[in-house]
Amino acid sequence: MMQNMKINIGPIELEAPVLLSPMAGVTDLPFRRLVKRFGAGLVTSEMIASQAMIRDHKRTHKMAYAESDEYLISVQLAGCDPEMMALAAKMNEDKGARIIDINMGCPAKKIVNGYAGSALMQDLAEARKILVAVVGAVEVPVTLKMRTGWDITNRNAPELAIIAEDVGIKMVTVHGRTRNQMYKGSADWSFIGEVKDAVSIPVIANGDIVTCEDAREALRQSGADGVMIGRGVYGKPWFLSQVIHYLKTGEKRADPTLAELKDIVLDHYQAMIDHYGEDAGKKIARKHISWYTKGLRDSAFFRQQVNRMTDARQVQEMINDFFDPLIEELAA
Secondary structure (H helix, E strand, O other), rough: OOOOOOEOOOEEEEOEEEEEEEOOOOOOOHHHHHHHHHHEEEEEEEOOEEEHHHHHHHHHHHHHHOOOOOOOEEEEEEOOHHHHHHHHHHHHHHOOOOOOEEOOOOOOOHHHHOHHHHHHHHOHHHHHHHHHHHHOOOOOOOOEEEEEEEOOOOOOOOHHHHHHHHOOOOOEEEEEEEEEEEEEEEOHHHOOOOOHHHHHOOOEEEEOOOOHHHHHHHHHOOOOOOEEEEEHHHHOOOOOHHHHHHHHHHHOOOOOOOOHHHHHHHHHHHHHHHHOOOOHHHHHHHHHHHHHHHHOHHHHHHHHHHHHHHHHHHHHHHHHHHHHHHHHHOOO
């Protein structure tokens, strides 16, 4: 059990050391709201390209939508130009972001080829310029997400963390893989401990945390101040709240019942339709429905049907028709 469950990001105090990772195509506003409703220390937007933000693309603004009156949100930015990053950070601060997170960890080719994301770990002088520019552009705290390094021969996350702390970054998150590993192999939680030893600001461990026990072990191996959870939350927006409860008490909190799960799926589906409109919303919802129903009886056939449906109301009826017999069986 963790003795101290709180984390300070500059003047902001988080009530729990369990954070939602920014994930493209997943951590949109409807999903962030859902995760926050169950309980999370902090939720972060999908990664936003700074240049697209400045060009005023409607989609990137929707991705960054902060709703600061509702809850604390961090907006993650990626880019390679210090001036662009600074301007995008100021724009998001003005829109209500309470924290700006800088991405130096994304391994995707289209990001790396633009010399952003984890590519910046190959040039710490350039990385420093971006950090300095963003910190100087905003009043809100700035955080940094990175990998352990570019490849196994150059795991320089501790060095980058020292630079980050020196220029005013208030927290760093480390995914326990190099860029070249992408998502292969296992996250090296123990190496994150080298970053923790190098700085005095909070350090968050990330990568391969898909069970409550994983969270505890990541904290044990790394000595980190908290964990950030990504893929472990697919189809389980309640998972962060389970991890928080486990770290506080050592007890496992049960998953939602099938009846509760049905309500979650329907609520989330409607939220996506409301947010994106019916056409885009039903397409984006498909992956979430797949994650929610994985492992349930006849779920593969159900997902095939959902993916062919063109009417949102029909999909909602199908969700009811899928869950109701399962719920009735349990009640019998």
